[in-house]
Amino acid sequence: MIPVTKPFLPPMEEYTKLLEGVWKRQWLTNMGPLASDLEIRLKEYLNINHLIFVTNGTIALQMAIKALDLTGEIITTPFSFVATTSTIVWEGCTPVFVDIDKDSLCIDPTKIEEAITDKTQAILATHVYGNPCDVDAIDKIAKKYNLKVIYDGAHAFGVKINGKSVFEFGDITTCSLHATKLFHTVEGGFATTNDPELLKKMASIRNFGISGPESFDNLGINGKNSEFHAAMGLVNLRHxxxxxxxxxxxxxxxxxxxxxxxxxxxxxxxxxxxxxxxxxxxxxxxxxxxxxxxxxxxxxxxxxxxxxxxxxxxxxxxxxxxxxxxxxxxxxxxxxxxxxxxxxxxxxxxxxxxxxxxxx
Ligand SMILES: Cc1ncc(COP(=O)(O)O)c(C=O)c1O
Known part of the structure; x- marks a missing residue:
């Protein structure tokens, strides 16, 4: 039998070695040292400034939509995994589908403008099979109509456009670190942005919107990931x-x-x-x-x-x-x-x- 995919598994001793520290510290989740270390190492590896490690790529998309305060129409691609669309609906927004380019299979930027209405607030486009969208054309349209841009970079780990990480484009880019992805943390994901304020907001959203022991600053969700998942990421990153x-x-x-x-x-x-x-x-x-x-x-x-x-x-x-x-x-x-x-x-x-x- 030959399956369509198999997860990469590192040598088990490398993983259990990191778990010894988890047992010693008894710190299992809630932004523990391994999760923080993974964020630092991913930023180094991807050469980007801001990244937050979350539960999965779907939550990363939901958090991106929430952090950008989107409530209206979002132009998106019909050729993607269902989470690209379902998160838009889940967040109370309306997906507006635009056809894809027959060669790249990403959203066709020449068809975006005709789908824009007075309710359009954003474009959510997928880098399909890791192949980057035409980010320059999308950026131009977004600037012209004052739209936010989210990229679903679930497949795009490690890709660079003209030497720059694919995770540096748009307002927010998300990634999935699910077991089937080339780099994974079993379940997991991250969101990236160039805007430190947006990162701060997503960090708050990830932790129920909690801003202090007795205060809240955002409507949040539980988007935290665990030390066990982070350990898998840290070990896989070595390979x-x-x-x-x-x-x-x-x-x-x-x-x-x-x-x-x-x-x-x-x-x-x-x-x-x-x-x-x-x-x-x-x-x-x-x-x-x-x-x-x-x-x-x-x-x-x-x-x-x-x-x-x-x-x-x-x-x-x-x-x-x-x-x-x-x-x-x-x-x-x-x-x-x-x-x-x-x-x-x-x-x-x-x-x-x-x-x-x-x-x-
Ligand atoms: C394009 C795309 N977007 C979003 C997701 C959702 O990611 P996750 O499974 O980590 O929630 C996936 C997962 O396969 C995906 O392929």
Whole structure:
């Protein structure tokens, strides 16, 4: 059996070593020393000034919307994980879907202006599969219409745009550190901003809005993460170079082996570095995708239609909208098995089977 993903696990002794300190201190959560250390190390690694470690990427998005005081319409992408949209609704705002660019698969900035109304307050765009949005075009529109910008950078750990971290763009960028992500803390996430006041506000929101022993300054939530999760992050960060190297090698190997498959890959932003969070192919047709997926399933090789279906016409709590590019892409995008422990021999087998089912 070959799963579509497997979490990276560091040598167990490295993790348990950090837990010895947790047992000694008996400090398990509430911004403990390991959680603070992880924030410092992530800032160093990502070369950014402000970051807060939270429970997961979904809470990070909710906190971003709350911290920016958004209450109206938020322009967003229908080609993302459901949390990008559900958090907007959860926070009492209205998502307005704009179609994606057929090459980058990120929101199409040329279609944003026509969706702006007098209720629009922000743009929430996903760096899809880690591939950065056109941040300059989005920034220009945001400035022109006085809109806030949140980036869902759940997949974008480690990516740089023209040498600058992807987490430095927009008002706030969020990230998921879920076990399936290339860098993870089991469950976890973070939010980044260039604005120290906004960071302060998010730190308060993360801790129920508590400002002192007997005072509150914001409507808050429990967004704190634990020492156990932080320890996993600290240990995994020691292995990040190996993780990125290995994923790059595997992606390059897949590229070679799949050269004759009737599929293309999303077009990467040429100002940005790649971080290889997923190995995704866009097949020529949905029919071909279904044929290949079934063939691989029969051989216990598991793939994932990610993201499918389009968020614009599938959520029971929203009116449906048909957006042609997203609909077409969502029907043809397939994530192949991709994780550090995958072997070249397994890729040989996957590629052989894909070619066999494509040609049958
Ligand atoms: C694009 C995107 N946004 C948000 C999330 C939510 O992150 P989490 O699972 O950490 O809550 C995910 C998680 O997979 C995601 O892929």
């Amino acid at each position: 990040i170079d190996y993780i990125l190297e290995r994923r790059k090698d595997l992606a390059t190997y897949y590229d070679k082996k799949l050269i004759n498959v009737k599929a293309v890959k999303p077009k990467w932003n040429n100002s940005a570095t790649e971080n290889y969070p997923y190995y995704v192919i866009l097949l020529e047709s949905e029919e071909l995708l279904l044929k290949i997926k079934k063939g691989l399933d029969d051989n216990e090789i598991f793939t994932r239609r990610y993201f499918y279906p389009s968020l614009a016409n599938t959520l029971p709590y929203l009116k449906t909208v048909d957006l042609q590019v997203t609909d077409s892409i969502a029907k043809r995008a397939l994530c192949l098995p991709f994780y550090v422990d995958l072997t070249e021999e397994e890729i040989d087998l996957i590629a052989r089977l894909i070619l066999r089912y494509q040609n049958n």
